[in-house]
Amino acid sequence: MADALPAFPIAPNRGLGWMNLGASLHAILTRLKSQPQLYPQIDLSYSVAEPVLELIVLNLPANGLRLRFDGPDQRLRLIEIIDFSKSSFTYKSQDLVRRSGSSNEAIPEWVPGPSFKHLYNRLFGPSYPGEYIPPSSGDIQGTYVLSWPGLAATFDIKHKSWSEKADFVSLLSSSVASPATSLAIFSGSSWPEVRTSLYTKRPQLPRSLALAGKSAETVPDEVEEVVIHGSGRLELFRRTSSSFTIGLNETTPQDLVAELGPPDAIFRKPGNGLSIHAGVASSKPRRPSISPGLDPHLAEHEQSSAKSYTDDSENETSNIEEAQDDESTSEAFYNYFHHGFDVLVSTSQSRRSTSKETPADFVVTKVFLHSNIPGSYSFNRHRRSRWRIALDGNGQSLELTSEMRFKQVSDVLKEVWHSSYRDAEEEKRMQRGMVLNRGWGVGDSPESSIELLGGFEEGPSPQDQGSINAGAQASLPNMSNTELFGFPGLLFEVLKKDTISCLTVYQHEA
Structure with a gap:
């Protein structure tokens, strides 16, 4: 007997099955990849030129679905059913598509979408008139979009039969209109009202699938944004809870667990590796380097949180204290994958015994x-x-953000720290990036990370649009180097397209 069709309940303004609007790309992809028997093909399309600003589209061709995420926040904004044959869709326990025979036992080659009468009379009820989109030159069919709160259905209509004075109920019920060709699920009262702000307004539901329907009292609240104030202080703004401040060389592992919950994984770092910021930790009395650790002779490859991504058995979080008491290491990474950051826990320079x-x-x-x-x-x-x-510069407040190109960020930071250099030669030397290769691997380090992550560059195509199969990412071509650029307290890993892949914040000793 063939496998039954995957079943997805439709929830207007909320999502489709377990796929909640507002969920992060990371959460959705992680769930999809954990069930390859249900989601055998995952195609991801994105802009190579603007990977942070443009939309990210996730296609599930074997399931008849297309998911659209905004670029800056990578949150699910629109779910589209584009093939009603590949899955079973229901609304309030009623089937979206009428099937003949034992429809759940075998996947048919194709079935038409739901009729207007079925949607109007049995499922979603009356609606205001929708929008007609005329066909492009040479096409004989236009498109009619009819929406309900949180839902929109698309119908093909013969253009010669369209009239502004036509009653849309009669028109969509007649033979000149096709069954629905797609169904969109979004957050808002109607499609015309929300489409201009669909990818910019704040989603109502959280990024985390685990947080949906739960409070921060039972599940740790998610971090919305991190503000770096300088002097080793980072303020973490959360979705519903008050903000939490991390003070470098002050905040303890116990503080982290109390505020953020236990880490998703812990990686114990060998104690014999030199840090990329070795210049800061030097015991010699010397003027601090503006770009500490960018001397390749000082930097050794170290293990990072990358180890924990593929080796869950070695990174259980059941014993937080073990990472501190292990005599073989003086440092450990606390990996918060669902928050978007890692934390290095080690002995304080000022409090070291x-x-x-x-x-x-x-x-x-x-x-x-x-x-x-x-x-x-x-x-x-x-x-x-x-x-x-x-x-704070020249008497005014400035803000640099994760959506900026590195050149924009760098130009501002160079101006801020210009007076700190001895001369133009030192300024030029310190602003030169250090190249990292992520593809070779050295020793036991999965990525030769030097405490950072990054590496693949454009994906499989030099075109403006990149596309990858998420199930086979390890085989992507065009592996490229990344570069490190340092400023006091900040270290940027930058991809070739001038996009910031990772920002490391450390304590700068003035």
Whole structure:
């Protein structure tokens, strides 16, 4: 017997089955990839030129679905049923499409969409008149879009039969109109009202599938945005709860767990590796480097949170204290994939114990904010983390954001720190990027990460539109290098298209 069709209840203004409007791309993709028998093909399309600003489209051809996400926040904004044959769709326990015979036992080659009468009389009820879209030159059929709160259906109509004075109920009920060719699910009162702000207004539902229908009292609230204030302070703004501030060399692992919940994974970092910021940790009395650690002779490849992405058995979070008490390491990564960042927990520079008999205090020393750029090496290991850098310069407040090109960010930071350089030669030297190769791997480090992630560049095509099969991302061609650029307290990993892949925030010693 053939497998039954996947079943999806339709919830206007909310979503389709478990796919909630507002859910993050990371959450949706993770769920889809965990069930390959139900979702055998996952195609992702994005703009190579503007991967952060343009829409991201997720196609599920085997299920007849298309999902659209905004670029800056990577949240689900529109669900489209484009093939009614591939899955079973219901509304209030009634089938969206009438099937003959035992329809759930075998997947037919094709069935028509629901008729207007079925939608109007049995499912969604009366509606206001919709919109008619004339055909392009040479086509004989136009398109009529009829919407209800949170839903919109599309019908093909013979253009010669269309009239502004026509009664849409009679027209869509007649033979000049086809059954519905697609059905869209969105958040809003009607399609004409919401389409202009569909990808910009704040979604009502959370990014996390686990948070949907639950409160922050039972599940840790999600982080909406991270604001970097300088002096080693990061303010985490949350969806419903009050903000939480991480102070580098102050916030403890216990503070993190109390505010953010236990990490998704913990990776213990070997204690013998030099940090990319080795210049900051130097015990020699010297003037701090403007771009610490960018000297390739000081940097050794280190393990990072990447290890935990594929080895869940070694990264259970049941024992938080074990990461601190393990004598083989003085540092550990707390991986918050669903929040979009990693946290490095280690002994504080100012509180480090000089006696082996006295346990050292563990605190947060670095935070890694991941951009989740489609086509990059680290894509979908974290959800996208949005951030702002708050600056005061020339008597005015400035803000740099995660949506900016790195050149925009760099130009501002260069101006802010211009007076800190000894001379023009030092300024030029410190602003030069250090190249990283993410494809070779060194030693036990899965990505030669130097505490960062990144690597794949444009995806499979040099065209303006990239497209990847999420189930076979490891085989993508065009693997490229990334570059590191440093400023006091900030380290940027940048892709070739001038897109910021990861921002590391660390304590700058002035």
